[in-house]
Amino acid sequence: MPAFEPLPFPGQGPAQTPSDAEPLIEVLAALARRQSEAFRGHNAVVGGSRVVHAVEEVSWIGGATMPAPACHVGVHGGDPTRLRPTRAEVTCRRCRARRQARRAGGGSAPRVVDPAQLSLDLD
Ligand SMILES: [Zn+2]
DSSP states (O other), rough: OOOOOOOOOOTSSSSTTTTSSSOOOHHHHHHHHHHHHTTTTTTEEETTOOOOOOOEEOOOOOGOEEETTTOOOOGGGGGGEEEHHHOOOOOOOHHHHHHHHHHTSSSSSSOOOOTTTOOOOOO
16 A cells, blocks of 8 residues: 655645654744734734734744734734734724833733623622
């Protein structure tokens, strides 16, 4: 019985064997480094949104860090490439609140409370 051989993707040469293929973790680390470089000194927008977020590095796969909105708003489908750098001023209220809290010396951001939210009676 012949040994299993993976087929190459269309338009590519012979399939790589595991010994010469770049480990996935190295590919992801390179993506993280490229994204971090692209966002250095920049703010960000997510996809086609006009809301501008502050950016901070967050833990990612394999010990790498990846730029993300400081307010931790979701990036559609978890795809970090949907985040685009911009030099525009931050317009996101949560990101602005976090920034103000840090400037005021607070260790953590204040909670953004919706005035319409009801409090729970936990006593
Ligand atoms: Zn934000």
